[in-house]
Amino acid sequence: MKSEFRSIRIDIDKCQGRMKCLRICPTEALRVRNGKATLLGDRCIDCGECVLQCPNDAFVPQTSSFSDFSSFKYTIALPSPTFYSQFGKGVRPSTILRALKAIGFDDSYDVACASESVSIAIQEYLDSNATPRPLISPFCPAIVRLIQIRYPNLLENLIPIESPMEIAAREAKRLKMHELGLKEHEIGAIYLTPCPAKMIALRHPPRKKHSFVDGVIPISDIYPKLVSALAHSDDSNGAAEVRGLGLGWSIVGGQVACLKAEDAIAIAGLTNVMRVFDEIENGRLKDIQYIECHSCPTACVGGSLTVENPYIARGRVLRMVEKYGSEPCQDRQKIRELYQKNFFSLIGTIAPSPVQPLDDDMSRGIQKMHKRQQIYDMLPKIDCGACGAPTCMTFAEDVVKGDAEAEECVFLTMKTFESMSTNLLEVVGKHSKRIHRGIER
């Protein structure tokens, strides 16, 4: 199995085998073996649920830290639109952008405005491409990966438009190269991320070219520094405010709100997303134009690397949109022209990356499926997880693949003991009668 970069690493020393991750992993990518969690990389979609749930912080997001960027001549912070929702009531996005410069970045660049331009590009794409339908948003890296491994048929439904993160990084770099006469590699663009999955978009970009983003830092790492910087900053600065509906991109429905399409829907949470994907594969939902998909149930404000309660954050985003959203930050006509010049196009194709099949050989695979069913029929089917697999079915599969022993199921072992001890009692019973008779005689 080729080992691809995953945005989450397990710290074995911290793992105490508490099995919480096992139960919540939506793609059944975790096992607990010999008391420690292990990750089946081909099944992981980097959703970050395990990062949120582990009581021992054993899941370490593979993000960057501040010091990783010391080699760059110039650094630009690109805060995810989620970032604006993490601070107290009424703190303005422009103040946050300025405070980022006070904590060590040479500059900061707003991504919400790029989100607005991307929204316009999506609208253009919807208007000029009649098929396929529904089109699916490609901006949540966990969702893209879910499609790559489980729904390869839906790759063609992904709208081939670059993410606001990429567009913003490219623009920010271009502007600074022009303004300061720097070369592209001398400028570091650092995304302040609500989730580890964004790292995947950097390491395995779907496009042929490299990513313009040089690293991602968790919002939770920047947060303490920024809170103290904000305490010393003046909110009544003269800077132009961040405007437009792009500010709403961090919440469920934020993308749909930017579109004119009547039949656009927003779905959040992997279980819900998978149900809808199954329907699309069955040939349904063709009358839906666009589906905004989020792996996290509360979208990006609920990412595993955020600080604020996702519902509080959502409320703040809604108020921000109300206050600054009505006035667009982009000239629609100009964005349309850029769209025509392929400014937003995703170059290259997103390739399928299916989960390892039961066997590379179809014949043997079918035999294994048969065997798996036989084993499953003997199991208690209560998905207790004591064996270290999340469900009885995954356990049966692990046994068939040779990754687990049937005896690891406590119920099977108890049954074996039971029949062994029944035999033993029978044998003991027979003999003791004979012995008793011997004594009586």
Next chain:
Amino acid sequence: MEDRFSHSFTIRGKHFIDAGKVSTEIKRLLKELGVRADIVRRVAIATYEAEMNVVMYAKDATVTLELTPRDIRIVIDDRGPGIADIELAMQEGFSTATSEMRELGFGAGLGLPNIKKNSDDFKIGSTVGAGTKLEITVFIN
């Protein structure tokens, strides 16, 4: 060991809440075997249409899936009203769906033709008042 896998499922009529579960389950099994994506999609569409027919018209049905390295065979055997004129039912646009069913987005009269279109081999038999039996075969290679 025999390289054949078979499994049975049940579909209950009028249980719209479960509609699509069997086809999703079959699809999952095919993906686990590494069956090509376009074949999975054809099986999914054919099975889903057949499943919806059962949910909309029949009392219940037994679905039998049989997998070999060569083909995927799905038999849907329902207890229901049966189809009086199969030839007519196979025509695109013909439907006996009620307005409620149409409200849900079904009953366009594309069900059976769509099943046939997505199958490599398709058989249909029906007895009015007893039920309908569909046999869908899709080749793996």
